[in-house]
Amino acid sequence: MTTDIVILAAGQGSRMKSALPKVLHCVGGKPMVKHVLENAAELGSVQPHVVIGHGAEKVRETLADAAVTFALQTEQLGTGHAVAQALPALDPAGVSLILYGDVPLTRSETMAELVSSAQNDKLGLLTVKLDNPTGYGRIVRDNGRVVAIVEQKDANAEQLAINEVNTGIMALPNRWLIDWLPQLSSDNAQGEYYLTDVIAMASERGIEIETQHPSCEQEVQGVNNRVQLAELERWYQAQQAEQLMVNGATLADPSRVDVRGHVSVAGDVIIDVNAVFEGTVEIGKDVQIGPNCYIKNASIAAGTVVKANTVIEDAVIGEACDIGPFARIRPGTELATGAKVGNFVETKKAKIGPGSKVNHLTYIGDAEIGSNVNVGAGTITCNYDGVNKSKTEIGDGAFIGSNTSLVAPVSVGAGATVGAGSTITKNIDGDELAVARAKQVNLSNWQRPVKK
Template identity: 65%
Template sequence: MTLAVVTLAAGKGSRMKSDLPKVLHRLAGKPLLGHVLDAAEQLDGATQHVVIGHGAELVREMFTDRPLTWAVQMEQKGTGHAVAQALPDISDDALVLVLYGDVPLIRTETLAGMVAAAENALALLTVTLDDPTGYGRIVRNDKNEVQAIVEQKDASDEQRQICEVNTGIMAMPARYLKRWLPALSSDNAQGEYYLTDVIAMAVADGVAVNALQPSSATEVEGVNDRRQLAALEREFQSQQADSLMVQGVALADPARIDVRGTLTVGRNVSIDVGCVFEGDVILDDDVQIGAYNVIRNSKLGKGVQVESFCHIEEAVVAQACNLGPYARLRPGAELADGARVGNFCEVKKSLIGKGSKVNHLTYIGDAVIGEGANIGAGTITCNYDGVNKFRTEIGDGAFIGSNSSLVAPVTVGDGATVAAGSTITKDVGADELAVARGKQRNIAGWKKPSDQ
C-alpha cells in the first residue's frame, strides 16, 4: 500500500497580522510548512500532497525544490473540503495521512505510529489537555471506544468537560475517505465541512478507530498568532539545546542558543550565550565559541577559538585558529592551521596561510596570503575597480605595515616588507622593502583654524 501524505496549508492566518501566508512564517529559520514536510519526508515511500489557498503562488515558489503535488482550495469550506481537493491525485489503494502546515514540531516517529495503526482502520491522534478550550472533544462510549469528535462550538456542556481532544492529524485508507467525504454536511455552527465527522462515519460502518497520543502536547501545537509562534520557537530551541548537551556540549545557558539548521559537534565543545547557528555548521573537537556569534554554513576545525561578536559565513577554518572579537569571515574565506583574524577585520574569498596574522582593522578580499605573514592594522587589499575584481598575493613571512593599501592585481614576495602608510601599486620582490608614501613636511608657525 502506498502512502499519500496530505498537508493542509490553505489558511490565511489572519491573527498573524501579516500579508505572508501563515505556513511561510519561520520557526528556527525554516517555514512552518517546511518542518511538516521534512517530518513526513522520512516516512517510507511517502508521496506528498499539499493543499494551498491563500497566497498559493508564494507557497509554491518557496518549495519548488521538492517533489510535491499541489491542490488548490479556492474557497475555505473546512478541513473536509480541503482534503477532498487532494483526493483526485490519490489512488484508491493508498493510505492517506492528513497533516497541518502550521503544526511544525510533529515527529516522524509519531507519524510512523499513525501509519502502522491505520491499516484497514482509522488512526486518530489525540492529546489530553488540562484546558481543552477551543478544541474538538473526543467522545467515547462505555467501552472507551472512540465514537465521534464534537467541535467546541457544537459541544454540549457535558461534552465540554472532556479533556481528550482532537489534534486533527489522522490516517486511513483512501477508499474510506473517498466514500465518506462526499457525505459530509455543513450543518454546524461554522457552516463548514469538518473532516472530524468521518470518525462517526467510521464507527457507523464498523471501521476500527485507533486513537494514539504524541510524546508531548507541544508536538501537536499549532500556530495561530505571533505568541504561539514564539512559544514553539523556544520549545524547538530547547530541544536542540538538550540534544547538544547530551552530545557533551557545554552551553553557558541552554535558553540562549538558536540553531536554525544542522549543527554537528565534536568532543569538548563549548558555546557561550547568544549564539546563532544557521544552515550546516560543523564544530570539531575542542572548539570554543564566545558570546553573541553568528555562524552560517561553515566548518571550524579542532581547537578553534572564536571570541565574541563574530560573523562567520560559508567559511572554512582549520585547526587552532583564533577569531575575533568582532571579526567577519565572508563567503570563500579559508584559514589554514593557526591563523588569526582579529578585531574589526573582514576576510572575503581569501586564503590566510598557516600561522599568519590579520589582527586589527583590516580588509582582505580576493587574496592569497602565505605562511607566517603579518598584516598590519588598517591594511586594505583594494580588489575592486568598480567593475572587476582583482587578486592580491602575499608571500610567506611577508610583513605588511599598518595603514597600507595594496592595489590589486599585485604580488608581495616571500619575506618582503611594506612600510607603514604605503600604497602599493607594483609588485614587491622577495625580501624587498617597499616604501610608497609622500615625503613628510613640517611647517613651523602654522596657525590652527579658529572660529574667532
Template identity: 60%
Template sequence: MKSSLPKVLHPIAGLPMAQRVINTAQSLDQAASNQGAVHVVIGHGAEKVQTSLKGDDLRWYLQEEQLGTGHAVQQALPGLEGQSGVTLILYGDVPLTRKETLAKLMQEVQDKDLVLLTLDMDDPTGYGRIVRSDDGLVQAIVEHKDATPEQHTITEINTGIMAVKTELLAEWLPKLSNDNAQQEYYLTDLVEMAVSDGKRVSATQPDYAWEVEGVNSRVQLAALERIYQQVQAEELLINGVTLMDPARIDIRGNVQCGTDVTIDVNVILEGNVVIENDVIIESNCIIKDSIIRKGTHIKANSMIDESEVGESCDIGPFARLRPGTKLAAKAKIGNFVETKKANIGEGSKVNHLSYVGDAEIGSGVNIGAGTITCNYDGVNKFKTEIEDGVFIGSNTCLVAPVKVGKLGTTGAGSVITKEVGEGELAIARGRQKNISTWKRPTKQS
C-alpha cells in the first residue's frame, strides 16, 4: 500500500476493510441468534489495528512472525480449545464478502466437517485448484506449480475462506507443518488432514466474484470501492430512486430511501441516513447521520450533519446544517446559512447569510439576511428564543441569552441584548448623522 497505515485499516466506503469483515461476521451471528466471539489475529501495526477496530466480544491474538495463514490461525488456538460449533475463517483484506454468502457457507458445514468458499475463474493461473471426487466432495487443493496438466484445466480455485467444525480445527491446527520451500504453515493443509481422517469436505461459491477479491494495492482498493458503490447505486435504483448518474454517488454507511427520490451527481451519504419519499437532492451535497422527511428539496452544495429536516422543507443552496438542527415542516434555510443546535418551527425562514446556533425558533418567523445569534461568550454557550411570528431585521445581532416575544420585530442593524416583548419593535443602533461639510480625502502627491 506504500503507507504508514496498516493495510486492513485502509477504508472501503469510509470504513476500514477489517471493520467491514468484523461487522459482517457479527451481523451473521445476530441473524442466527448466536453468541460467537470474533477472534482477531493481528501482526503489522498491531496496536493501531487494535485501537481502530470496534465490535462486541472481540478477542485479540498477536502474530509476532508472519509464517503463513495456518500460523496466523494457530495464534487463536487458545480461544478455540474446548469450544464446539463452527469456526468461520475470514480475511481482513477481503472486505466485501456478503452475509448471505457466509450464511450459505455456515449452513453447508452443518452436515459436513469442512467447507471451502471457492470460485470458478476464466483464467485460474497462479491459484490453487480444487480437486473433487466423483461424488463432488473436495479431495485436495493443488497449488498451480504442483498441478498436473490435467489439473491445470480445473477452473475452480480456493479463496481461503472456510468454515470448519471447531473441535476438528482445534485438533488439526497443532499438526500443521512448515516442511515446504517457503517454510510456512498453510491453512490449505487442513483439507489433506480432513480427507486423511475420513471427514467430509465440500465447497460452495459466492454469487459475485468481487465478494472474494482481496486488496494488496491502492489500485485494487480503488477498484473495490467502485464495485461497492455500483452495488449500492443499483440497489437504490431498484428500490425506486432516480440517480442522475449512478457512477457519481458515494454511499458510506446505511441509507434508507423512499420512492420517487431524485439524487443529482456528486452526492455523498454518510453514516445512517433516512430519506423519505419525493425528496430532491441536488448536486454536490453531503448528508451525514440525518433524516430527511418527504417532499423536501435540498439544493446544490449543501451540507447536513446529524440533523432532522421536516416535510417539504427548502434547503440551500450552500446551506450548512450542523449537529442538533431540527426543522419543522415547510421551513426554509437559504444560501450561505449555518445552523447548529437549532429548533426551527413550521414555515419559518432563514434565507440569507445568517448563523443560527443554540436557538429555539417558533413558527412563521422570518430571519433577515446577515443575522447572528451570538451564543458564545468565549467560555459558555447561551440560548436564543424567538417566538411565533417574529420578524428579525437584516444584520441583527441577538446576544444570548435573549428572547424575542411573539410577533416582535427588530430593526435592521440592531444589537439586541434585552428581551423584546410580545408585539414590540426593538431598535438598537446608533442614530444616523449626516455631515454636509464633509470632504472626501484626495490622494496626496
C-alpha cells in the first residue's frame, strides 16, 4: 500500500528575517524540505504531497525534480487547515504521515513506526519529553492513555507542568482525516484550526493513540529562526563527523569538518581542520586531506595527499597523487597514478598522465598530458580564442620549459622539449627541441632613466 506523505511547508517563517521561504533554508547544504522528502522516501512506496503558501513558486522550483504533488494554502489558518488542502489528493483507503518542512532530521525508522500504527487502525503520534517544554502543545493523558493535546496558549497551570509534548508528527488512516478535518473549530487563543484537535476526536471515539518517541530531541527539532538553524546544523555536522570516524577517518578536530552531501572513506584517512565536503565524495585508503580544503563531487584514490588550501571539484584523482598546496582542480580533471599538481596550479578538463608533474604557478585547461611529463612553472595552455575552446596534447616524457604558452589547438610529441619562455603555435614532433621566443638584445653603456 502506498503511504501518503503530507509535508506542511506553507509558513512564512517571519522570524528567519529572509526573503527565502523557511523550508528552503539549508542544513548540511540541503534545503530542509528536501531532507524531509528524502527521509520519507526511505519508507518505500510513498506519495509525497507538499502544502505550500508563502514563497510557493520558489518551493515548486526547488522541488521541480521531485515526484510530489502540491497543494496551495492561500491563507495560513493553522495546521488542520493546511492538511485539509491536501485532502483531495489523498487515497481514501490509505494512510497519511503528517510531516513538517522545517523539521528536517526525523529518521525514516521513526516514521516507519508511526505508519505501522496507522496501518493497524491506530493513530500514531510522535511525542518527546523536554526539560523545557515552553511553547509546545502538552500531551494530556488519563491513566496512561492520550486523551488530548493542549496548546501552550490554551493550557492551564496543571497542563503547563507536563513535560511530554507534541511534535506535530502523526500518522492515521485517511478516512479519519476526511471525516474529522471538516469538524475542526478555530475557537481557541490562536483563532486557528489545530490538527492536534484530532487527538481528542480519536480519544472520544475509543481509538487507540499509540505514541512513539524519537531517538533524540534533534530528530524533531524545528527551525523558527537562524539561531535554531545554526544549532541544528552543528548537531547534524557532529553526526557526520562521528560517522566518518567510525568508518576509519582520523579528524584533527571533529567540530571543524563540514559534510554537505555524502562522504565515504575507505579507512586510515586523515582529515585536517576546516575541510568542507560537498555532493558525493569518495576517499580511498591512506588519503591525507590538509587544512582548509574544499572538495566537491570527487573521487580520490588510495595514498593521495591533498595539501592545504586546495579546491577539488567534479574531478577524478588517481592513486598516490600529490596535490597542492593552493591548487585548484576544476571540473573534468583526471589525474592518473602518481601525478603531481603543485602550488598555485589550476587545471580544468585536463587529463594528466601517470607520474607527470605540474608543479608551480601553471594553468592547464582542455588538455591531455601523457606519462612522466614535466611542465615548468608559469606554463599556460591558451585554450580559448574568445569564441571556442581548443585542446592541447602533450606526449609521454615531454619537457615543457618554464613560462611557456601553448596556443591550442597544438600538440607536443613524446619526448619533445620546449625551451623556457616559448610561445608554441605549431605542432612539435617527438624528440624535437622547440624554442619560440624573441632574440635577446644586450645594450652596452645604457643609461638608466632617473627622476627629474
